Amino acid sequence: MMWMGVDEAGRGSVLGPMAVGAYMLVESRLPELVATGVTDSKALTQRRREALIPALEALGEPRVRLVPAQAIDRGNLNEITLDVVADLVREARPDRVWVDAPCNPRGIPTWIRRLYARLPYRPQLVVEPKADARYPLVGAASVCAKVARDAAVRALGPVGSGYPSDPTTRAVLTRLLQEGRPLPPWVRSRWGTLAILAGQAVLAPRAG
Numbered sequence: 001m002m003w004m005g006v007d008e009a010g011r012g013s014v015l016g017p018m019a020v021g022a023y024m025l026v027e028s029r030l031p032e033l034v035a036t037g038v039t040d041s042k043a044l045t046q047r048r049r050e051a052l053i054p055a056l057e058a059l060g061e062p063r064v065r066l067v068p069a070q071a072i073d074r075g076n077l078n079e080i081t082l083d084v085v086a087d088l089v090r091e092a093r094p095d096r097v098w099v100d101a102p103c104n105p106r107g108i109p110t111w112i113r114r115l116y117a118r119l120p121y122r123p124q125l126v127v128e129p130k131a132d133a134r135y136p137l138v139g140a141a142s143v144c145a146k147v148a149r150d151a152a153v154r155a156l157g158p159v160g161s162g163y164p165s166d167p168t169t170r171a172v173l174t175r176l177l178q179e180g181r182p183l184p185p186w187v188r189s190r191w192g193t194l195a196i197l198a199g200q201a202v203l204a205p206r207a208g
Contacts, residue, residue, distance in 0.1 A: 001027040004094035005137030006085055008102060009041065009145040011077065013162040014191045015169065016153040017066040020081065021145030022088040023137055025060035030136070032059055039139040040132040041146035049143050049150075062144040063088055066152060069188045078103070082111070086118035096124040098138050100131040156186055164193040173197055 003025050010018040025033055036055050044052075056062055065084050072080065081102050089097055103111050108127050116122055128134065132142040153162045160168030174197050176183060183189050 001095040002092070003027050003030070003137055004089065004092060004097045005099075005131075005135060005139070005141040006088065006097060007041075007100040007132050007138050007142040007145055008081065009142065009149040010153075010162065011081070011102065012164075013149075013153075013188070014164045014173065014193045015069060015159060015187045016156060016162040017068050017149060017186075018072060018077075018081075019145040019149035019152070020065045020067065020084045020088065021141040021143075021148065022063040022085075022092065023056065023060055023140035023144060024063065024092055024094060025137060025140075029059055033136050033140060036136075038136050038143055040130070041139070041142040043133065044143065046150065049147050052140075052143050053147055056140050056144065060140070061092075062140070063092070064144050064148040066148065069186050072188055073190050082114055082118065086115055089115075089123065090119055093121065094123055097126070098131055098135045099125070099127045100138050100142065101127050101129045105129055164191070170197065 005023045006021070008018055008020045010016060036052060036059070038052055038056065041049055053062075065088065067080055067084060085099065101108055101111070112125055112127055115125070131138040133139065153159065158168070159172045160166040162169055164170065173187070173194060176187065177194065177197055187194070
């Protein structure tokens with residue numbers, strides 16, 4: 001049987017893309033995956049996450065989709081996440097799927113129904129909070145998503161982690177707002193962080 005874990009990175013970021021990671025593995029190779037020590041990417045250092053990638057690629061099949069800031073600005077993040085997860089599952093057609101819940105636990109049954117509505121078949125589906133720490137398959141997806149997103153953010157220059165709590169990121173956003181020019185396309189202009197930093201609800205127009 002083919003199994004898949006799914007997780008995202010950068011959902012709450014104020015700049016840069018969101019990465020949705022999926023990790024495909026033949027069921028019989030799960031003990032080998034466990035032996036790598038893979039787990040929730042937040043529990044691993046950057047060096048450890050990056051060192052795991054070759055082993056994960058050798059054992060199974062990582063897949064990552066990057067959703068750019070502009071797409072997030074134009075749409076609904078919950079709908080976007082559902083659509084990307086559905087695309088990944090539909091393309092790979094695993095028999096079983098584990099997903100780190102991208103919603104409040106009370107909303108999981110509804111999320112599952114909406115995901116099934118987007119699929120042409122019904123794989124066995126487990127959606128749980130903190131699944132990235134509980135299931136190695138989801139941990140692998142978490143690592144793949146985090147590594148890909150971190151690389152995309154580093155490519156933007158010295159902007160910090162991209163999260164609202166990061167002082168470097170906040171300083172970059174403050175400077176961009178003070179310049180009064182259109183915001184770069186990698187800034188999520190609808191995020192409330194920018195309104196707070198600007199001291200007003202109306203944000204600068206986006207470039208392009």
